[in-house]
Amino acid sequence: MKRIVIALILAALLVGCMAFPVTAENAEGWNNVNAEGYVFPDYSGETLSLMWWGSNTRAEMTEKVIHLWEEHTGAKVEFEWYDGGTYWTQFQAKMAAGTLTDVFQMGNNWLTYYDTIEPLNEYIEEGIIDTTAIGPAMIATTVNQANGDVTGMSNGTNARCFAYNPAIFDEAGVEYPTATWTWEDFAEAGRAIHEATGKPALTTLEYNSVAYSIFTQWQEGYNFYTMDGTGFGFNGDTAPLAYLFDLLTTLQQEGVIADYGIQNEIGSNIEADWIAYGDSAIVMLSSNQFQALSKVAAENGITLELATIPRYTEDGQSGMVVRSSQQMSMWKGSQKKEMAANFINYFINSIEANTILNCERGVSINSDVLAALKENADETTSKVYTIIDLIGSFPDAANTSPAEPAANEEISDVLKKTYFQGLAEGKFASAEEAAELFWAEAQEIWAKFEN
Amino acid sequence: MQATKRRFGKSANGFWNNDNTVGYLFALPFIISFSLLTLVPMALSLYYSFCSYTIGASPAWLGIENFFNLMRDETFLNSILVTVQYVAIGVPLKLVFALLIAMLLTKPTRAQGFYRAVYYIPSLIGGSVAVALVWKQLFGSRGPIVGFITSLGAENFNFFGSTTWAFLPLVLCNAWQFGSSMLIFASGLKQIPKDYYEAAEIDGAHVFRRFFSITLPCLSPIILFNLIMQLISGFMTFTQAQIITDGGPNYATNYIALNIFKEGFAYQHMGYACAQSWIMLLIMAGITGIIFKTSSHWTYYEN
Numbered sequence: 001m002k003r004i005v006i007a008l009i010l011a012a013l014l015v016g017c018m019a020f021p022v023t024a025e026n027a028e029g030w031n032n033v034n035a036e037g038y039v040f041p042d043y044s045g046e047t048l049s050l051m052w053w054g055s056n057t058r059a060e061m062t063e064k065v066i067h068l069w070e071e072h073t074g075a076k077v078e079f080e081w082y083d084g085g086t087y088w089t090q091f092q093a094k095m096a097a098g099t100l101t102d103v104f105q106m107g108n109n110w111l112t113y114y115d116t117i118e119p120l121n122e123y124i125e126e127g128i129i130d131t132t133a134i135g136p137a138m139i140a141t142t143v144n145q146a147n148g149d150v151t152g153m154s155n156g157t158n159a160r161c162f163a164y165n166p167a168i169f170d171e172a173g174v175e176y177p178t179a180t181w182t183w184e185d186f187a188e189a190g191r192a193i194h195e196a197t198g199k200p201a202l203t204t205l206e207y208n209s210v211a212y213s214i215f216t217q218w219q220e221g222y223n224f225y226t227m228d229g230t231g232f233g234f235n236g237d238t239a240p241l242a243y244l245f246d247l248l249t250t251l252q253q254e255g256v257i258a259d260y261g262i263q264n265e266i267g268s269n270i271e272a273d274w275i276a277y278g279d280s281a282i283v284m285l286s287s288n289q290f291q292a293l294s295k296v297a298a299e300n301g302i303t304l305e306l307a308t309i310p311r312y313t314e315d316g317q318s319g320m321v322v323r324s325s326q327q328m329s330m331w332k333g334s335q336k337k338e339m340a341a342n343f344i345n346y347f348i349n350s351i352e353a354n355t356i357l358n359c360e361r362g363v364s365i366n367s368d369v370l371a372a373l374k375e376n377a378d379e380t381t382s383k384v385y386t387i388i389d390l391i392g393s394f395p396d397a398a399n400t401s402p403a404e405p406a407a408n409e410e411i412s413d414v415l416k417k418t419y420f421q422g423l424a425e426g427k428f429a430s431a432e433e434a435a436e437l438f439w440a441e442a443q444e445i446w447a448k449f450e451n
Numbered sequence: 452m453q454a455t456k457r458r459f460g461k462s463a464n465g466f467w468n469n470d471n472t473v474g475y476l477f478a479l480p481f482i483i484s485f486s487l488l489t490l491v492p493m494a495l496s497l498y499y500s501f502c503s504y505t506i507g508a509s510p511a512w513l514g515i516e517n518f519f520n521l522m523r524d525e526t527f528l529n530s531i532l533v534t535v536q537y538v539a540i541g542v543p544l545k546l547v548f549a550l551l552i553a554m555l556l557t558k559p560t561r562a563q564g565f566y567r568a569v570y571y572i573p574s575l576i577g578g579s580v581a582v583a584l585v586w587k588q589l590f591g592s593r594g595p596i597v598g599f600i601t602s603l604g605a606e607n608f609n610f611f612g613s614t615t616w617a618f619l620p621l622v623l624c625n626a627w628q629f630g631s632s633m634l635i636f637a638s639g640l641k642q643i644p645k646d647y648y649e650a651a652e653i654d655g656a657h658v659f660r661r662f663f664s665i666t667l668p669c670l671s672p673i674i675l676f677n678l679i680m681q682l683i684s685g686f687m688t689f690t691q692a693q694i695i696t697d698g699g700p701n702y703a704t705n706y707i708a709l710n711i712f713k714e715g716f717a718y719q720h721m722g723y724a725c726a727q728s729w730i731m732l733l734i735m736a737g738i739t740g741i742i743f744k745t746s747s748h749w750t751y752y753e754n
Binding site: 088089092095096112113115116255259260261262264265267406409410413417418421422424425427448449 | 506507508526587591592607609610611612613614617696697698699700701702712713716717718719720
């Protein structure tokens with residue numbers, strides 16, 4: 001720490017750059033990587049380890065940024081990356097063996113891995129992680145509300161939304177989705193598209209996510225999980241779920257929504273989605289996946305647009321929320337915490353780095369970075385900014401719970417595999433029965449995690 | 452060289468020349484790795500199976516609660532059922548394939564070595580993720596096989612979207628890796644004395660008669676060996692189900708190893724997962740035991 005300050009002062013003197021004086025009043029901003037004449041700490045001969053999940057596109061961008069940081073600091077970064085599914089297996093194996101990487105990408109499921117995460121509060125207070133251009137609301141997206149621990153720095157914000165191919169909508173003579181389109185509108189459009197093309201209209205749907213949304217959309221005050229994630233927030237009313245079970249299962253049996261085999265084949269590999277090849281018209285995704293998807297679609301001459309998730313009623317709540325997409329967290333057992341903090345600082349705050357990363361992990365939480373990126377944004381990225389701004393402007397976005405409690409992994413898996421897929425296989429007498437049974441099982445699962 | 456050896460022999464005491472010492476010494480690398488990598492983890496997993504345990508946390512003793520819960524866990528019971536189905540269809544299919552190809556390859560031709568190598572290649576690359584991905588493409592909804600079936604008139608057919616058919620590509624992928632069984636069969640076939648066949652031929656026995664009366668009985672110990680090895684590997688099938696179907700749709704291919712993995716790693720119930728793996732061990736041991744017990748009735752040893 002002292003070494004860095006001295007190095008910075010020396011550098012300031014040598015270059016004669018007055019833009020970066022280390023004075024008392026802006027001590028907070030001393031580690032601003034975007035400042036003119038910023039001198040990177042010297043980590044020659046040291047190594048830092050890092051792991052993340054994501055697409056090929058993400059890996060290419062991240063590697064470029066890693067090489068830049070290596071050039072700046074002389075450090076060597078050992079990195080590994082996996083697809084979203086494999087990542088957590090690797091993570092747990094490393095966690096059990098006590099060999100996690102110094103810095104790792106972490107999702108909103110951080111509560112599950114809480115013991116492995118070093119709170120960043122100290123590093124933010126000392127200014128190693130510079131937060132002068134990050135608003136408190138943005139930092140709050142990764143804070144444990146129970147004790148104020150900063151569990152990581154958000155890589156950016158995103159929202160779950162739909163992407164669609166306007167050319168196919170035109171072909172079927174269907175109107176484009178509006179900001180307040182409903183599930184009924186969606187069903188109508190989907191049926192028309194399926195009839196016109198003979199192919200499924202929708203190929204990827206996050207079942208747990210839309211099922212949670214429908215509760216918020218159903219009635220003001222409802223949420224699947226409460227805002228703080230300490231329980232369920234819908235008074236055991238299973239009507240919303242029964243509505244969605246019925247609608248989606250019917251659409252799937254009609255061929256409007258691709259069957260579970262096709263959806264599983266695509267899996268978390270968004271670049272393989274049929275929409276990129278002109279074989280479907282709508283997919284559900286996280287807004288930050290839009291760039292990777294658009295890149296493949298563009299190779300096939302397809303331009304995609306973003307839309308909101310359908311609502312229950314046009315004038316009801318949206319059930320959508322802008323949240324931290326994922327974050328960079330520090331391993332509690334790391335031997336190189338200061339270096340790790342410096343890496344996170346560069347990764348989150350550097351304009352140079354984020355120009356390469358291009359908000360593919362989410363819309364940057366650093367206002368300087370975002371301003372710089374918006375200036376030169378390409379068309380695809382602009383669409384992501386627009387949808388995030390739109391969703392952020394919905395008055396009810398603040399009422400939508402972003403919580404992912406520890407039991408969520410199992411509850412959401414059971415919801416999809418036992419209930420959605422079981423209903424499609426005719427294992428339940430009705431959508432209402434499936435919804436009732438799910439509610440009973442969800443409470444049972446929740447109880448397992450209480451102990 | 453001679454001199455050193457003699458000097459070493461003289462200076463070394465009886466302990467180092469003892470056969471047992473030398474034996475244990477040479478076995479030591481195995482003993483150490485077996486203890487550390489198999490015995491200790493097994494003992495731990497037995498302990499965890501009686502606990503509520505999450506990776507990273509300390510286990511809390513539950514007694515037999517995990518096993519009690521398992522008996523009324525529909526997903527788990529279903530996973531046993533589909534695994535038994537998979538094994539019952541997959542293992543015989545694989546052994547028949549292996550024996551068939553092995554018999555074709557016993558005809559001495561110049562290309563014999565080449566063909567054996569070719570048929571063994573799938574086993575070398577068999578269990579890998581890459582092969583699973585290839586099969587996913589091959590049998591996928593946009594793959595050539597579904598394309599062919601659709602061209603025959605089936606509408607919206609898709610292996611992995613159907614609870615009835617999703618298992619088939621997985622079984623075929625397993626059967627395709629028949630190489631190691633094939634090599635064992637091939638060496639077994641070579642051991643059968645030629646004069647049995649010559650005598651049978653002179654007596655006028657046709658091909659099928661020779662196969663059922665000479666080949667099969669003489670080969671029965673080898674069949675027993677292959678059967679047990681394949682049963683065990685069949686029960687442990689994991690990679691293909693995880694990569695290709697993720698256990699779906701609606702748990703149709705949720706094989707027991709995959710279910711254990713999900714419980715332990717995705718849902719964080721490691722103790723419960725350990726209990727499942729012990730049940731799986733008991734089932735495998737039971738089936739293997741039954742086969743061993745009955746084998747005296749259907750295997751034939753010449754000496």
